[in-house]
Amino acid sequence: MAIHVDELEAILRAAFPDAQIAVAGDDGVHMSAMVVDESFRGKNRVQQQRAVYAALKGKMDGSNGELHALALTTKAPE
Template identity: 80%
Template sequence: MAVHAQELEDLLRESFPDAEIVVEGNDGVHMSAMVVDESFRGKNRVQQQRAVYAALKGKMDGTDGDLHALALTTRAPE
């Protein structure tokens, strides 16, 4: 089942309510997301991306995931 950009943004918004979030892509399988959130401050890129993947609640879990590829940009606000 394909994931729509709004669904992806809604999942991210649950975990990062105050974040700047931009989700792009319209095929439901290959998408990109930018998440800028204060909770990322002091965390390295791997820690930030793990937090985002956790927020996706299994949407990218191997062959069972709905989303095949996500180009992800994460950072703390400047």
């Protein structure tokens, strides 16, 4: 089962409504996302990425996950 770019972006936008979000990938299982959000200010990269993975609500969980790989870039706005 695959996930579409629009679906992944909608999930991220629901969790980070004011963020700058860019999602790419065309096979539905290997994708990339950039999330720039004020909520990341003062958090280290691991904390930022954990927040994004939490927003995915199991979409990447093991062999049953819809998304196999996500190249993730997170940061606070400059």
